[in-house]
Amino acid sequence: MxxxxxxxxxxxxxxxxxxxxxxxxxxxxxxxxxxxxxxxxxxxxxxxxxxxxxxxxxxxxxxxxxxxxxxxxxxxxxxxxxxxxxxxxxxxxxxxxxxxxxxxxxxxxxxxxxxxxxxxxxxxxxxxxxxxxxxxxxxxxxxxxxxxxxxxxxxxxxxxxxxTLPREQIRAGLGEGVKYACLMGGEAFDMLERGLSDYDDFVRRCVEYKLGVVEGDMREAGLRRLLNLGHTLAHAIEAKKKFEIEHGVAVGMGIYFMAKAANANGELCQSELERVVKLLEKYELLERISEIDVSELFSFLRADKKSYGDGIYAVKLEKIGQCRVEKMSFEQFEDYVRGGCGR
Ligand SMILES: NC(=O)c1ccc[n+]([C@@H]2O[C@H](COP(=O)([O-])OP(=O)(O)OC[C@H]3O[C@@H](n4cnc5c(N)ncnc54)[C@H](O)[C@@H]3O)[C@@H](O)[C@H]2O)c1
Ligand SMILES: [Zn+2]
Incomplete structure (x- = not known):
């Protein structure tokens, strides 16, 4: 193909x-x-x-x-x-x-x-x-x-x-896979929910999606930022855990916190939140979630001023298959994420 x-x-x-x-x-x-x-x-x-x-x-x-x-x-x-x-x-x-x-x-x-x-x-x-x-x-x-x-x-x-790819590498790849499923919604999400018997179709969908996004926006202005769903928190989680959590797994955790925040903010409905969490659990991306205290992550974001400048482009998961980029100050982002964790 x-x-x-x-x-x-x-x-x-x-x-x-x-x-x-x-x-x-x-x-x-x-x-x-x-x-x-x-x-x-x-x-x-x-x-x-x-x-x-x-x-x-x-x-x-x-x-x-x-x-x-x-x-x-x-x-x-x-x-x-x-x-x-x-x-x-x-x-x-x-x-x-x-x-x-x-x-x-x-x-x-x-x-x-x-x-x-x-x-x-x-x-x-x-x-x-x-x-x-x-x-x-x-x-x-x-x-x-x-x-x-x-x-x-x-x-x-x-x-x-x-x-031949080791299981933990498959899992890390699926962290990005769940990201694409949340961005695309529809059949891509359903496929992961059912379980992948054959990777070709899912990989093709991800490739087409990413290609569509980057060709519209090669040098990372608006659209390409969507691909960072879960990534702002993932980078903080990786830094906090001194990179002993794989990137893809950290992305899964980042999506979890963003989904909870969106739900608390009235954006992602309860049943869709449950679908997202179930999918993350199915692919073993939340096994270490209890080790992550969200309130400890924000200092890592602030320390990374180089990457974020004066604010954060948050990728909000408003519906499965519908995400939106919103520029927020550090304070707004912190409030938004904390809202999902009741802290
Ligand atoms: N260019 C980009 O847009 C972009 C996007 C995301 C990530 N990255 C970069 O990608 C890197 C991570 O990639 P990765 O997760 O593939 O890591 P990796 O290249 O280290 O591969 C993971 C492990 O799997 C092994 N491996 C790979 N294919 C195998 C196979 N078929 N059978 C058995 N073993 C196999 C590798 O030897 C390695 O040990 C990071 O450096 C990251 O910055 C780049
Ligand atoms: Zn990534």
């Missing part, structure tokens, strides 16, 4: 990867960037697919967020220089969001930019990070502080690869 974006296509399905060799024919060399967990599972297979199309190189990084750094970025760039990569060669990112963001940023900057292709292998990368053209790396001082908007030439999603 092909989803046509403005600048590039997203292919969802097992057979679709067979289109990649033909797309790589114009390039002399390709550098596959992947990580140590994904490489033993999928690197050799991909190399076999691509070998006839061009000269295939690979660079395997350590798994995890710590690899999204300047040091590993330079290692890949130097590896490409050693192998004489030029602007008429290409990069393939095979992995989760870490590999995608890092290899995307290498591509955006190597000799002022070379073409790249995304093969996301984690659920989060399939529904979120591989779509929208954001690339980047982290600094000691914070995440994604260096980066660029740079689109891939194509994205290939094969949900069969999720069979």
């Amino acid at each position: 092909t989803i046509e974006g403005r600048d590039y296509n997203i292919y969802v399905g097992k057979e679709e990867l067979s289109l990649l060799p033909a797309l790589l024919l114009p390039y002399k060399k390709v550098m596959i960037v992947t990580d140590e967990n994904v490489a033993p599972l999928y690197l050799e297979g991909l190399k076999r697919e691509l070998n006839d199309a061009c000269e295939v190189h690979s660079h395997v990084i350590c798994a995890g967020e710590r690899s999204k750094c300047v040091k590993v970025y330079l290692e890949i760039v130097n590896d490409m220089l050693d192998s004489n990569f030029t602007r008429s060669d290409a990069v393939v990112a095979l992995g989760g969001g870490v590999v995608g963001d890092l290899a995307g940023f290498v591509s955006a900057t190597y000799m002022r930019g070379i073409d790249y292709f995304q093969i996301p292998t984690s659920l989060l990368a399939m529904i979120d990070s591989s779509i929208g053209s954001k690339t980047g790396i982290d600094l000691e001082r914070g995440k994604n502080l260096i980066g660029s908007f740079y689109s891939p030439k194509a994205v290939f999603i094969d949900t069969n690869r999720l069979m």
Whole structure:
């Protein structure tokens, strides 16, 4: 199945990867960037697919967020220089969001930019990070502080690869999945309620939704902010818990608090609140919710002035399938969220 974006296509399905060799024919060399967990599972297979199309190189990084750094970025760039990569060669990112963001940023900057292709292998990368053209790396001082908007030439999603993804990574991906379900409502929400027997249809819906939002608003003004549903509180939860709660799980918790706040504020009706909470519970996103005291989160938001400036763009969940962005002062946001918790 092909989803046509403005600048590039997203292919969802097992057979679709067979289109990649033909797309790589114009390039002399390709550098596959992947990580140590994904490489033993999928690197050799991909190399076999691509070998006839061009000269295939690979660079395997350590798994995890710590690899999204300047040091590993330079290692890949130097590896490409050693192998004489030029602007008429290409990069393939095979992995989760870490590999995608890092290899995307290498591509955006190597000799002022070379073409790249995304093969996301984690659920989060399939529904979120591989779509929208954001690339980047982290600094000691914070995440994604260096980066660029740079689109891939194509994205290939094969949900069969999720069979090897560890359970906690599926859960983290589903935190973003519940976010999309709340934003889209309708069948997307119903599907998650019923349980996913096959990921293709749900992933396709998320991709189409995100693509629609970002193409309307590539550089994060209005519409794109909707994708931050649950994220303001999620970032505070991650900071408070020193990043030992996965991002997607923190997003689930953030949605929980925003849903409760909306309900207390007369926006989200009781029966819809119950549906949202049940869905979050079904996907094990609220198992640690009792550890989170909402009143302790606001200081983290205020400390993060850099991100928020003079206020917060709150994404309000007014109905399932109907969210709205509202700019609030810190005080207003705090009152709004506290309202949902009776504090
Ligand atoms: N660019 C964007 O718009 C955007 C959006 C959201 C998140 N992100 C970024 O994405 C990153 C998180 O991505 P992630 O959650 O995919 O993390 P990740 O890349 O670290 O992958 C999670 C883990 O799963 C493993 N893995 C991936 N696919 C696998 C598979 N099929 N089988 C077995 N193991 C597999 C990885 O080796 C890793 O250990 C963060 O750095 C975040 O900032 C970017
Ligand atoms: Zn997120």
